[in-house]
Amino acid sequence: MPPKKELPAKERGLFKRLIQEYETKKYKLGLKTADTILKKFPEAGETLCMKGLILATMNQRAEGIELARKGVRHDIGSFLAWHCLGILCRMEKNWEEAVKCYGMALRIEGGNNVNLQREMSYLHMQQRNYPALIDVRLALLKLQPHLRLSWVGLAVAHHLAGSLDEALRIISGLTDTFRDTPPRSFELSEIHLYRAQILFELGRHADVVTFLQGPANKAVYDKKASKLLIARAYAAEGSSDKAAEELEQLLRWNAEDLGVIRDWLKAKGVETAPSSSDGVAKAATALRELSTKFPKSGAAKRVALVYLQGDDFRDQAETYISAALQKGVPSIFADIVALYVDDKKRIAVEEIVERRRLEWAPAKDAGDQQEPSAYLWSLYFLAQHYSKTGHVERGLAYVDSAIAHSPTMPELHMMRARVLKRGGSLHSAASAMEDARLLDGQDRFLNCKAAKYLLRIDDVKGATEVVSLFTKPDAPSPTFDLIEMQAFWYMAEEADAHARSGNLALALKRLTQIDRTFQEIYDDQLDFHSYCMRKLTLRSYIDMVRFEDQLRSHPAYFRAALSAVKLLCQLHDKPDGDSRASGSNGHLTEEQRKDAKKAKKAELKAAEDAKKATAKPKDTKKTDEDDVPPPPPDEDPDGVQLLADTRKKPLEAAKIYLLTLQERAERRVETWLATFEVALRSNDWLVAARAVSHAHKLQSNHPQLHKQIVQLRRKVPDLTSAPEPVKEAIGAVFASVLPDEVTLEAFTTAYLQRATSAAQKLGAAQALHALDRTAEAVTLIQTLTHAESKTDLTTALAAREELRLLNADVSAREAFDAEARKRFPHADMFKAHDTLKSEEAERQAQRKFWEPAQQDGDADPSVPAGHAPPTQN
Incomplete structure (x- = not known):
C-alpha cells in the first residue's frame, strides 16, 4: 500500500477547518475551503473526498461519488479517503461497496479504529451477514472489554445467527460480573429479561422460572414481561395450574388484556374451537370462573362469546351488546362481526338487536323517548349488519332512518356510503362520504375516506383536491407529500384508479413507489442498529430485526405486488397497446402533452405561492440547514419513461415481484396463481407445473386454478426430448391434479x-x-x-x-x-347510461342545495343536502 500523501502545514490547517465545517453543517463554507486547497493541490485525495462528501450531502450525489472515487485513486493509501467513499456508498444504500471501503480503511488503519469497526458491524447487520458480524463484534470486544456494550453486541450477534448457547454463555458471564449497580438499573433489568428470553428460546423452561424468581427478580422492573415469560414457561413445561396463577396476577393488573385471557383459557385446557360436548362444558366452566374473578372485565365477556353456544350465548351476547349500545359505542359491530362465521350466532345477534330496537323505538303516544341514543345506535348496528350480510335495501332503510333521527352525525353518512359501496353504487357512495366529510372538515380520517371513495370512481383529480386540505402546503404536490408519508392506501388506490382508466404509466409508477417505500423502510433500520444497542432495548431490537426480515409479507405489499404482476402481464399481452397516458411507444400524445404542461404550470405556481406564503422574513437569522438544498425533483413524474423501459421486458420485472411473494407469502394461493400466469407467458413449463402443484395443495377447488390446469395441459409441448428430471417433475404434477386417462372435457364437466x-x-x-x-x-x-x-x-x-x-x-x-x-x-x-346520467344530475342538485345552506345564516349548516332536519317525537 503506498504511503499517504501529506499536505503542507498551511493546507493541513485548512483541511482541519474543512472537516470542522462539514461536521457543523456549514457546507457552503466547506466547499470554498476545499476549492482553496484544490486550487494549489488539485490531486489532494483527501480533500477531493471531503468535497465529494459535502456535495453528496447537498443532494449532488453523482458528482460527489465521482469526486470521492477520484480522490481515492490519487491517495489510495489514505484511510480517510476510503472512509469518505464508504460513507458515500452507505448514503447510496450500496451496502456491499460500503463494506469493502470500510475494510480497506481498517486495513490501512491497522484494525484498531473502534469507530470504523462499529460502523462495519452495523453494515454487516444490515446485510444479515452474521458470521462477519460475529467477527467484528469479537474484535470490538477485544478492543473495549471494559464496556458492557461490547459484550451485549457479541451476544446479540450470536443470538441472531442462531447460536443461542453461545449467546447465553456471553450474556450470563456479563450479568455475573455486575457489581455495585444503582438501586433502579434499567440496563440490568433489560439484560436479565434478555437472558431469560434466550433461555426460553433454548427450551430451558425450568431455568427461566428459576432465574426470574431468583435473585434477578429484585433487579427486574418490567414485572409484566417477567410474569408473562414465567407463565409461558410454566405452560410449556406442562405446569398449567402455575401458569394460570401467574396469568391471574397479570389480569389483576389489567383485566382487559385479550392476549392474557386467551393464554389463561389455554392453561385451563380450553380448546380454541371446542367441538365436543365435553370441550364446550369445560369452556363454560372456565368462563364462569373467569367472570367470577373479574366481573368488570369487558374483554372476558367478549372472549366468552367465542366459546358459548345456544342459550348461554344469547344471554351473554344480549348483555354485552345492549350495554355497548346504551353507552353509544360505535365500534360494537366491528367487535362482534368476527362471530358471524357461525350462522347460528349471526342469527342470534340479529334477533337480539332487532328486539332491542323495538323496545327502544319512540312510541307515537308517549312523551319523551327513554333511550334515544340507544335507539340510534341500534339502527346504526343493524345497518352495518344487513350491509355485511348482503341485504342492501334493508341496510339503506335503517341507515336512512338513523340519518333522519340525527342528520348531523358523520358516522351515519359514512355508514350510508359503505352500504352503497357494497351494493355497487360507487358514485352515490362517494357522494354520501362527501356528506360525511363536510359535516366535520377538520377530521383527517373523514378526509381520507372521502378521497378513497373518489379514487374508487376513478376521480383522481377530485381525490387530490380533497387530500390537499391536509397535506403540506409547501410540498410540490399533495401526492408527493402522501408518498413521503408512506400512505400505502392512497398509492394503491390511485394505482388501481389509473389502471382502470388505462393510464398504465402512472399505475406502474405508483406500484413501483410502493415497492420502493418498503425498501426505504428496510433501509431505515440502519440507525436502530446503534440506537437499540446504546439504549439496551434488546428484546425490542430482536423483535424489530425479525419483523424487518418478514417486512414484505405485509398485506399492503402483497396487494401491490399482485397488481403489479397483473399489469406487467397486460403489458406483455399487448406490448403496443395504447394507454390513456402513453402512446404505443410510451410517449405522451400531443393533446395529453398539452394537458400535462398546463397541469405542471399550475402545480409550479401553487408551489411558488405556498413558498411565498411560508417564506421567512428577510431579517431571519441564517441557520446551518440553509446550506442544504431541497431534494432533486422527480425526473419522470408521470411514469412515461418507466413504462417505456418496462415494456421491453415486462415478464422479467414481474418475476422479481414473484420471487419475493414466493418467499414471503408462500401460503397464499394467489401467489402461485400469479406465478403460473407469468410462467405460461414465458413458456417456462416446469415453473408453471410447480405453481399449479403448490396452488392445488393450498386450495384444490379454486376457480382460477381449474382454468390454469386446463391451459397447462393444452399448451405444454411434447416433452419427449426434454431432460429426464423435467419430464418426471411435470409428469408427477399431472398425475396428482389431472391424470392422462382423464380428458379435459370430462375434467371440466x-x-x-x-x-x-x-x-x-x-x-x-x-x-x-x-x-x-x-x-x-x-x-x-x-x-x-x-x-x-x-x-x-x-x-x-x-x-x-x-x-x-x-x-x-x-x-x-x-x-x-x-x-x-x-x-x-x-x-x-x-x-343504463341514461340512468347513470339522471342519478348524477340528482346528486348535483343535492350538492347545490347543500352549498346555499352553508351560506344562509338562518339555515342549519350541519344538515346535509337531501335530508330533513330531525323532528321532535
Missing part, C-alpha cells in the same frame, strides 16, 4: 358438477373458453344471474368482464345486465 358457488361456475366457464367452447361458456355465465343462483356482486362483475373478453354478442351482454339489475339494483356497472 366433473368440476362443473361439483361446483357449489357462482365463482366456481365462472371458473368452469373460463375453462370452457380455454377449450374453445365459447358458446357454452357464454350460456353458463348467463345462468349466474338467474334467481336460483347465489351469485354475489363481485362474481357478477367478474362474469360481466368475462363476457367482454369472450366477445359475446351485444344482445347477450345486455340480457346479462338486465338480469343483473334485478339482483343488484344499486350496482352502477349494470345500469
Whole structure:
C-alpha cells in the first residue's frame, strides 16, 4: 500500500477547518475551503473526498461519488479517503461497496479504529451477514472489554445467527460480573429479561422460572414481561395450574388484556374451537370462573362469546351488546362481526338487536323517548349488519332512518356510503362520504375516506383536491407529500384508479413507489442498529430485526405486488397497446402533452405561492440547514419513461415481484396463481407445473386454478426430448391434479358438477373458453344471474368482464345486465347510461342545495343536502 500523501502545514490547517465545517453543517463554507486547497493541490485525495462528501450531502450525489472515487485513486493509501467513499456508498444504500471501503480503511488503519469497526458491524447487520458480524463484534470486544456494550453486541450477534448457547454463555458471564449497580438499573433489568428470553428460546423452561424468581427478580422492573415469560414457561413445561396463577396476577393488573385471557383459557385446557360436548362444558366452566374473578372485565365477556353456544350465548351476547349500545359505542359491530362465521350466532345477534330496537323505538303516544341514543345506535348496528350480510335495501332503510333521527352525525353518512359501496353504487357512495366529510372538515380520517371513495370512481383529480386540505402546503404536490408519508392506501388506490382508466404509466409508477417505500423502510433500520444497542432495548431490537426480515409479507405489499404482476402481464399481452397516458411507444400524445404542461404550470405556481406564503422574513437569522438544498425533483413524474423501459421486458420485472411473494407469502394461493400466469407467458413449463402443484395443495377447488390446469395441459409441448428430471417433475404434477386417462372435457364437466358457488361456475366457464367452447361458456355465465343462483356482486362483475373478453354478442351482454339489475339494483356497472346520467344530475342538485345552506345564516349548516332536519317525537 503506498504511503499517504501529506499536505503542507498551511493546507493541513485548512483541511482541519474543512472537516470542522462539514461536521457543523456549514457546507457552503466547506466547499470554498476545499476549492482553496484544490486550487494549489488539485490531486489532494483527501480533500477531493471531503468535497465529494459535502456535495453528496447537498443532494449532488453523482458528482460527489465521482469526486470521492477520484480522490481515492490519487491517495489510495489514505484511510480517510476510503472512509469518505464508504460513507458515500452507505448514503447510496450500496451496502456491499460500503463494506469493502470500510475494510480497506481498517486495513490501512491497522484494525484498531473502534469507530470504523462499529460502523462495519452495523453494515454487516444490515446485510444479515452474521458470521462477519460475529467477527467484528469479537474484535470490538477485544478492543473495549471494559464496556458492557461490547459484550451485549457479541451476544446479540450470536443470538441472531442462531447460536443461542453461545449467546447465553456471553450474556450470563456479563450479568455475573455486575457489581455495585444503582438501586433502579434499567440496563440490568433489560439484560436479565434478555437472558431469560434466550433461555426460553433454548427450551430451558425450568431455568427461566428459576432465574426470574431468583435473585434477578429484585433487579427486574418490567414485572409484566417477567410474569408473562414465567407463565409461558410454566405452560410449556406442562405446569398449567402455575401458569394460570401467574396469568391471574397479570389480569389483576389489567383485566382487559385479550392476549392474557386467551393464554389463561389455554392453561385451563380450553380448546380454541371446542367441538365436543365435553370441550364446550369445560369452556363454560372456565368462563364462569373467569367472570367470577373479574366481573368488570369487558374483554372476558367478549372472549366468552367465542366459546358459548345456544342459550348461554344469547344471554351473554344480549348483555354485552345492549350495554355497548346504551353507552353509544360505535365500534360494537366491528367487535362482534368476527362471530358471524357461525350462522347460528349471526342469527342470534340479529334477533337480539332487532328486539332491542323495538323496545327502544319512540312510541307515537308517549312523551319523551327513554333511550334515544340507544335507539340510534341500534339502527346504526343493524345497518352495518344487513350491509355485511348482503341485504342492501334493508341496510339503506335503517341507515336512512338513523340519518333522519340525527342528520348531523358523520358516522351515519359514512355508514350510508359503505352500504352503497357494497351494493355497487360507487358514485352515490362517494357522494354520501362527501356528506360525511363536510359535516366535520377538520377530521383527517373523514378526509381520507372521502378521497378513497373518489379514487374508487376513478376521480383522481377530485381525490387530490380533497387530500390537499391536509397535506403540506409547501410540498410540490399533495401526492408527493402522501408518498413521503408512506400512505400505502392512497398509492394503491390511485394505482388501481389509473389502471382502470388505462393510464398504465402512472399505475406502474405508483406500484413501483410502493415497492420502493418498503425498501426505504428496510433501509431505515440502519440507525436502530446503534440506537437499540446504546439504549439496551434488546428484546425490542430482536423483535424489530425479525419483523424487518418478514417486512414484505405485509398485506399492503402483497396487494401491490399482485397488481403489479397483473399489469406487467397486460403489458406483455399487448406490448403496443395504447394507454390513456402513453402512446404505443410510451410517449405522451400531443393533446395529453398539452394537458400535462398546463397541469405542471399550475402545480409550479401553487408551489411558488405556498413558498411565498411560508417564506421567512428577510431579517431571519441564517441557520446551518440553509446550506442544504431541497431534494432533486422527480425526473419522470408521470411514469412515461418507466413504462417505456418496462415494456421491453415486462415478464422479467414481474418475476422479481414473484420471487419475493414466493418467499414471503408462500401460503397464499394467489401467489402461485400469479406465478403460473407469468410462467405460461414465458413458456417456462416446469415453473408453471410447480405453481399449479403448490396452488392445488393450498386450495384444490379454486376457480382460477381449474382454468390454469386446463391451459397447462393444452399448451405444454411434447416433452419427449426434454431432460429426464423435467419430464418426471411435470409428469408427477399431472398425475396428482389431472391424470392422462382423464380428458379435459370430462375434467371440466366433473368440476362443473361439483361446483357449489357462482365463482366456481365462472371458473368452469373460463375453462370452457380455454377449450374453445365459447358458446357454452357464454350460456353458463348467463345462468349466474338467474334467481336460483347465489351469485354475489363481485362474481357478477367478474362474469360481466368475462363476457367482454369472450366477445359475446351485444344482445347477450345486455340480457346479462338486465338480469343483473334485478339482483343488484344499486350496482352502477349494470345500469343504463341514461340512468347513470339522471342519478348524477340528482346528486348535483343535492350538492347545490347543500352549498346555499352553508351560506344562509338562518339555515342549519350541519344538515346535509337531501335530508330533513330531525323532528321532535
